[in-house]
Amino acid sequence: MAIIIIRTLIIYFALLVTMRLLGKRQLGEMELTEFILAAVIADLAAHPLQDIGIPLINGLIPIVVLFCCEVIISGLSLRHIRLRSCLYGKPSMLIVRGKIVQRELRRNRFTLDELMEELRNQSCLDISLIEYAILETDGKLNVILYPAERPVTPSQLGIDCGQGGYPLIVISDGKVLEANLKHLGRDENWLAKQLKSRDIKSPRDVFLMTVNKSGQIYFSAMEEQP
Amino acid sequence: MKKELTAMALLVLLCCGAAFNIRHINSFTGEISACLERSEAAAQAGDFQGALEALDECIGLWDGQHSYTNVFIRHPELDASYESLFEIQELLFQEDGRAAASAYSQMRYRLECIAYMEKPSLGSIF
Numbered sequence: 001m002a003i004i005i006i007r008t009l010i011i012y013f014a015l016l017v018t019m020r021l022l023g024k025r026q027l028g029e030m031e032l033t034e035f036i037l038a039a040v041i042a043d044l045a046a047h048p049l050q051d052i053g054i055p056l057i058n059g060l061i062p063i064v065v066l067f068c069c070e071v072i073i074s075g076l077s078l079r080h081i082r083l084r085s086c087l088y089g090k091p092s093m094l095i096v097r098g099k100i101v102q103r104e105l106r107r108n109r110f111t112l113d114e115l116m117e118e119l120r121n122q123s124c125l126d127i128s129l130i131e132y133a134i135l136e137t138d139g140k141l142n143v144i145l146y147p148a149e150r151p152v153t154p155s156q157l158g159i160d161c162g163q164g165g166y167p168l169i170v171i172s173d174g175k176v177l178e179a180n181l182k183h184l185g186r187d188e189n190w191l192a193k194q195l196k197s198r199d200i201k202s203p204r205d206v207f208l209m210t211v212n213k214s215g216q217i218y219f220s221a222m223e224e225q226p
Numbered sequence: 227m228k229k230e231l232t233a234m235a236l237l238v239l240l241c242c243g244a245a246f247n248i249r250h251i252n253s254f255t256g257e258i259s260a261c262l263e264r265s266e267a268a269a270q271a272g273d274f275q276g277a278l279e280a281l282d283e284c285i286g287l288w289d290g291q292h293s294y295t296n297v298f299i300r301h302p303e304l305d306a307s308y309e310s311l312f313e314i315q316e317l318l319f320q321e322d323g324r325a326a327a328s329a330y331s332q333m334r335y336r337l338e339c340i341a342y343m344e345k346p347s348l349g350s351i352f
Binding site: 001002007058064 | 227229230232233234236237240241243244245247248296297298299300301302343344345346350351
């Protein structure tokens with residue numbers, strides 16, 4: 001048991017150091033510790049399943065140890081900036097004011113082809129329109145266009161779009177969610193009126209109904225069962 | 227902070243569990259080894275009946291730890307240990323003292339390996 005704990009800790013920190021040294025590209029939208037957890041934990045769990053000669057505890061203890069390491073490290077990195085930058089690194093500016101920062105590309109082992117591919121993924125074909133392109137610590141590339149190139153917003157055009165609001169589900173698959181209805185300041189009578197206006201007899205005939213604070217309703221009736 | 231402290235407490239608990247496991251395994255493998263030595267001494271003195279009785283005691287001690295060992299020790303190791311014990315028994319029935327001596331050494335070695343595997347050391351970790 002002690003050996004399993006020690007081996008798990010050694011492997012965990014070895015992976016942490018290795019992946020940290022490899023850089024951001026390998027992470028693919030996961031933070032470093034999340035990536036390690038994801039990579040290792042599934043394999044650990046599978047071993048006792050495949051071989052019944054291995055005690056189940058040999059699979060469970062590493063999972064618990066990894067979980068504890070992840071909680072402790074993520075908790076500590078939340079409170080200590082230096083630890084955070086040591087573990088996760090810092091974002092890198094690959095493009096600054098329309099110019100590719102070649103030094104940063106080389107430092108992150110990011111080829112030009114990969115950069116162009118990422119830009120195409122975000123529908124950016126003209127680098128001169130990009131103010132900043134930032135390679136985040138989770139390996140994702142974020143592109144920020146010059147203000148003049150960004151999509152226009154209704155407020156810039158002087159259009160009043162109303163308050164909007166977050167739509168809450170009031171009926172889900174035929175069931176009324178009373179807590180949400182109450183949160184919206186509505187009641188069963190109001191709901192019954194809405195259903196009646198749409199020729200619906202009962203909430204059971206509704207697949208989805210959402211309402212926001214402005215009163216906007218999305219409604220989808222239940223399809224007939226074959 | 228609560229979550230982190232809970233995680234640390236869980237790690238400490240696991241370490242304490244590991245320490246208890248090492249102590250317990252050392253203890254019962256030591257007991258079984260001592261019992262095997264008595265059996266071997268009796269066999270070497272020509273008292274095969276006495277050796278068999280002592281061996282039965284060893285098997286009883288090993289069986290007594292069956293639930294615990296099945297949870298913490300790899301099953302092929304346990305199976306191999308049982309095989310060794312029954313091999314000694316067979317040799318004692320045949321009153322073959324010389325072959326039994328080899329089988330006793332093998333069983334003692336198996337018990338040492340089981341205890342060694344649980345102890346943290348460079349050899350067992352790497």
